[in-house]
Amino acid sequence: NAGVTQTPKFQVLKTGQSMTLQCAQDMNHEYMSWYRQDPGMGLRLIHYSVGAGITDQGEVPNGYNVSRSTTEDFPLRLLSAAPSQTSVYFCASSRTPGDEQFFGPGTRLTVL
Amino acid sequence: QQPVQSPQAVILREGEDAVINCSSSKALYSVHWYRQKHGEAPVFLMILLKGGEQKGHDKISASFNEKKQQSSLYLTASQLSYSGTYFCGTEIDGGSYIPTFGRGTSLIVHP
Numbered sequence: 001n002a003g004v005t006q007t008p009k010f011q012v013l014k015t016g017q018s019m020t021l022q023c024a025q026d027m028n029h030e031y032m033s034w035y036r037q038d039p040g041m042g043l044r045l046i047h048y049s050v051g052a053g054i055t056d057q058g059e060v061p062n063g064y065n066v067s068r069s070t071t072e073d074f075p076l077r078l079l080s081a082a083p084s085q086t087s088v089y090f091c092a093s094s095r096t097p098g099d100e101q102f103f104g105p106g107t108r109l110t111v112l
Numbered sequence: 113q114q115p116v117q118s119p120q121a122v123i124l125r126e127g128e129d130a131v132i133n134c135s136s137s138k139a140l141y142s143v144h145w146y147r148q149k150h151g152e153a154p155v156f157l158m159i160l161l162k163g164g165e166q167k168g169h170d171k172i173s174a175s176f177n178e179k180k181q182q183s184s185l186y187l188t189a190s191q192l193s194y195s196g197t198y199f200c201g202t203e204i205d206g207g208s209y210i211p212t213f214g215r216g217t218s219l220i221v222h223p
Contacts, residue, residue, distance in 0.1 A: 042215040097210045103153035
Protein backbone atom coordinates (compact mmCIF):
# COMPACT_ATOMS: atom_id res chain seq x y z
CA ASN A 1 0.00 0.00 0.00
CA ALA A 2 1.25 3.47 -0.89
CA GLY A 3 -0.87 5.05 1.88
CA VAL A 4 -1.54 8.73 1.23
CA THR A 5 0.28 10.34 -1.66
CA GLN A 6 0.52 14.02 -2.53
CA THR A 7 1.83 15.82 -5.58
CA PRO A 8 3.71 18.02 -6.13
CA LYS A 9 6.19 18.10 -3.21
CA PHE A 10 7.20 21.69 -3.92
CA GLN A 11 5.53 24.44 -5.91
CA VAL A 12 6.19 28.12 -6.54
CA LEU A 13 3.35 30.25 -7.86
CA LYS A 14 2.92 33.88 -8.77
CA THR A 15 0.10 35.88 -7.21
CA GLY A 16 -3.11 35.29 -9.12
CA GLN A 17 -2.16 31.93 -10.59
CA SER A 18 -4.32 28.88 -9.97
CA MET A 19 -3.28 25.32 -9.31
CA THR A 20 -4.46 21.99 -7.97
CA LEU A 21 -2.76 20.01 -5.22
CA GLN A 22 -3.35 16.32 -5.70
CA CYS A 23 -4.07 13.82 -2.93
CA ALA A 24 -4.82 10.11 -3.24
CA GLN A 25 -5.18 7.23 -0.80
CA ASP A 26 -5.39 3.49 -1.38
CA MET A 27 -6.80 2.42 2.01
CA ASN A 28 -10.47 2.78 1.07
CA HIS A 29 -10.90 5.46 3.73
CA GLU A 30 -14.15 7.41 3.74
CA TYR A 31 -12.79 10.47 5.54
CA MET A 32 -10.24 12.76 3.87
CA SER A 33 -9.07 16.19 4.85
CA TRP A 34 -6.75 19.04 3.91
CA TYR A 35 -4.69 21.00 6.44
CA ARG A 36 -2.35 23.89 6.16
CA GLN A 37 0.57 24.24 8.53
CA ASP A 38 2.14 27.60 9.27
CA PRO A 39 4.88 28.25 11.85
CA GLY A 40 3.42 28.40 15.34
CA MET A 41 -0.14 27.86 14.15
CA GLY A 42 -0.43 24.08 14.24
CA LEU A 43 -2.53 22.18 11.73
CA ARG A 44 -5.56 24.11 10.52
CA LEU A 45 -8.35 22.33 8.69
CA ILE A 46 -9.19 23.74 5.26
CA HIS A 47 -11.82 21.33 3.88
CA TYR A 48 -12.86 17.80 4.57
CA SER A 49 -14.93 15.02 3.05
CA VAL A 50 -16.79 12.16 4.72
CA GLY A 51 -17.29 10.26 1.47
CA ALA A 52 -17.45 10.55 -2.31
CA GLY A 53 -19.63 13.47 -3.32
CA ILE A 54 -19.68 15.00 0.19
CA THR A 55 -17.42 17.89 1.19
CA ASP A 56 -17.56 20.58 3.85
CA GLN A 57 -15.58 23.58 5.05
CA GLY A 58 -13.08 23.55 7.87
CA GLU A 59 -11.60 26.45 9.83
CA VAL A 60 -9.82 28.25 6.98
CA PRO A 61 -11.65 27.50 3.69
CA ASN A 62 -11.42 30.89 1.96
CA GLY A 63 -9.52 30.79 -1.33
CA TYR A 64 -9.71 27.01 -1.67
CA ASN A 65 -12.09 24.60 -3.40
CA VAL A 66 -12.34 20.84 -3.15
CA SER A 67 -14.29 18.03 -4.77
CA ARG A 68 -14.51 14.31 -4.09
CA SER A 69 -15.66 12.36 -7.12
CA THR A 70 -14.06 9.08 -6.00
CA THR A 71 -13.20 7.53 -2.65
CA GLU A 72 -9.48 7.61 -3.54
CA ASP A 73 -8.92 11.20 -4.68
CA PHE A 74 -9.39 14.54 -2.93
CA PRO A 75 -7.80 17.43 -4.87
CA LEU A 76 -7.42 20.91 -3.42
CA ARG A 77 -7.74 23.86 -5.79
CA LEU A 78 -6.30 27.30 -5.25
CA LEU A 79 -8.40 29.61 -7.38
CA SER A 80 -6.23 32.75 -7.37
CA ALA A 81 -3.09 32.30 -5.31
CA ALA A 82 -2.14 34.94 -2.74
CA PRO A 83 1.08 35.31 -0.69
CA SER A 84 -0.99 34.50 2.44
CA GLN A 85 -1.43 30.99 1.03
CA THR A 86 2.29 30.30 1.31
CA SER A 87 2.31 27.27 3.59
CA VAL A 88 2.86 23.54 3.88
CA TYR A 89 -0.24 21.59 2.90
CA PHE A 90 -1.02 18.14 4.26
CA CYS A 91 -3.67 15.76 3.09
CA ALA A 92 -4.87 13.08 5.49
CA SER A 93 -7.28 10.16 5.47
CA SER A 94 -8.93 7.91 8.03
CA ARG A 95 -11.68 5.35 8.22
CA THR A 96 -13.91 7.84 10.08
CA PRO A 97 -13.24 11.42 11.31
CA GLY A 98 -12.52 10.14 14.80
CA ASP A 99 -10.02 7.46 13.81
CA GLU A 100 -6.26 7.52 13.39
CA GLN A 101 -5.41 9.84 10.51
CA PHE A 102 -2.74 8.95 7.98
CA PHE A 103 -0.97 11.99 6.60
CA GLY A 104 0.61 12.43 3.20
CA PRO A 105 4.19 13.76 2.90
CA GLY A 106 3.03 17.33 2.32
CA THR A 107 3.31 20.00 -0.37
CA ARG A 108 5.42 23.08 0.30
CA LEU A 109 3.81 25.98 -1.57
CA THR A 110 5.33 29.42 -2.03
CA VAL A 111 3.31 32.24 -3.55
CA LEU A 112 5.34 35.22 -4.73
CA GLN B 113 -12.30 25.60 18.95
CA GLN B 114 -8.54 25.12 19.05
CA PRO B 115 -7.23 23.36 22.18
CA VAL B 116 -4.45 24.99 24.17
CA GLN B 117 -1.17 23.13 24.54
CA SER B 118 1.46 23.78 27.18
CA PRO B 119 4.32 24.24 27.37
CA GLN B 120 5.16 25.64 23.93
CA ALA B 121 8.62 24.09 24.07
CA VAL B 122 10.57 21.63 26.20
CA ILE B 123 14.30 20.97 26.18
CA LEU B 124 15.52 17.79 27.84
CA ARG B 125 18.54 15.57 28.18
CA GLU B 126 18.28 11.90 27.33
CA GLY B 127 16.70 9.95 30.15
CA GLU B 128 14.66 12.85 31.53
CA ASP B 129 10.86 12.91 31.69
CA ALA B 130 8.42 15.38 30.13
CA VAL B 131 4.72 16.16 30.35
CA ILE B 132 2.75 17.94 27.63
CA ASN B 133 -0.71 19.24 28.42
CA CYS B 134 -3.73 19.84 26.21
CA SER B 135 -6.81 21.65 27.46
CA SER B 136 -10.14 22.72 26.03
CA SER B 137 -12.87 25.14 27.08
CA LYS B 138 -15.53 22.70 25.86
CA ALA B 139 -16.55 19.20 26.87
CA LEU B 140 -14.54 16.66 24.94
CA TYR B 141 -15.39 13.33 23.36
CA SER B 142 -11.83 12.35 22.56
CA VAL B 143 -8.23 13.52 22.41
CA HIS B 144 -5.79 12.54 19.68
CA TRP B 145 -2.00 12.78 19.95
CA TYR B 146 0.44 13.03 17.03
CA ARG B 147 4.18 13.57 16.70
CA GLN B 148 5.81 15.38 13.80
CA LYS B 149 9.54 15.25 13.14
CA HIS B 150 11.13 18.17 11.33
CA GLY B 151 10.30 18.15 7.62
CA GLU B 152 8.02 15.12 7.91
CA ALA B 153 4.30 14.44 8.19
CA PRO B 154 2.56 14.04 11.55
CA VAL B 155 2.40 10.46 12.80
CA PHE B 156 -0.35 9.06 15.01
CA LEU B 157 0.45 8.17 18.62
CA MET B 158 -2.85 7.43 20.32
CA ILE B 159 -6.50 8.33 20.79
CA LEU B 160 -8.19 8.56 24.18
CA LEU B 161 -11.96 8.47 24.52
CA LYS B 162 -14.05 10.05 27.25
CA GLY B 163 -14.45 7.85 30.28
CA GLY B 164 -11.14 8.66 31.89
CA GLU B 165 -8.90 6.61 29.66
CA GLN B 166 -5.21 6.09 30.05
CA LYS B 167 -3.08 4.56 27.35
CA GLY B 168 0.54 3.55 27.00
CA HIS B 169 2.79 3.27 23.98
CA ASP B 170 6.28 2.02 24.93
CA LYS B 171 7.52 4.82 27.25
CA ILE B 172 4.93 7.29 25.99
CA SER B 173 1.59 7.32 27.76
CA ALA B 174 -1.35 9.66 28.10
CA SER B 175 -4.32 10.36 30.32
CA PHE B 176 -7.66 12.04 29.63
CA ASN B 177 -9.60 13.79 32.37
CA GLU B 178 -12.96 14.64 30.82
CA LYS B 179 -14.15 16.56 33.88
CA LYS B 180 -11.22 18.92 33.58
CA GLN B 181 -11.44 18.82 29.77
CA GLN B 182 -7.77 18.11 29.47
CA SER B 183 -5.27 15.48 28.48
CA SER B 184 -1.62 14.98 29.33
CA LEU B 185 1.06 13.17 27.36
CA TYR B 186 3.84 11.63 29.43
CA LEU B 187 7.25 10.86 27.96
CA THR B 188 9.45 8.91 30.35
CA ALA B 189 13.19 8.31 30.05
CA SER B 190 13.31 10.42 26.88
CA GLN B 191 15.29 9.18 23.91
CA LEU B 192 16.81 11.25 21.10
CA SER B 193 14.13 9.83 18.80
CA TYR B 194 11.42 11.55 20.86
CA SER B 195 12.45 14.95 19.50
CA GLY B 196 9.79 16.62 17.41
CA THR B 197 6.59 18.62 17.69
CA TYR B 198 3.66 17.05 19.52
CA PHE B 199 0.12 17.97 18.58
CA CYS B 200 -3.10 17.21 20.37
CA GLY B 201 -6.38 17.13 18.49
CA THR B 202 -9.71 17.32 20.25
CA GLU B 203 -13.23 16.28 19.29
CA ILE B 204 -15.97 18.29 20.97
CA ASP B 205 -18.64 16.17 22.65
CA GLY B 206 -21.87 16.60 20.71
CA GLY B 207 -20.09 18.47 17.94
CA SER B 208 -19.11 17.44 14.44
CA TYR B 209 -16.53 14.94 15.75
CA ILE B 210 -13.96 16.46 13.43
CA PRO B 211 -10.73 16.87 15.43
CA THR B 212 -9.24 20.34 15.88
CA PHE B 213 -5.51 20.52 16.50
CA GLY B 214 -3.56 22.66 18.94
CA ARG B 215 -0.52 24.74 18.03
CA GLY B 216 1.92 22.07 19.07
CA THR B 217 4.67 21.59 21.66
CA SER B 218 8.25 21.41 20.46
CA LEU B 219 10.31 18.79 22.28
CA ILE B 220 14.10 18.74 21.92
CA VAL B 221 16.08 15.90 23.49
CA HIS B 222 19.85 16.43 23.81
CA PRO B 223 22.44 13.68 24.35
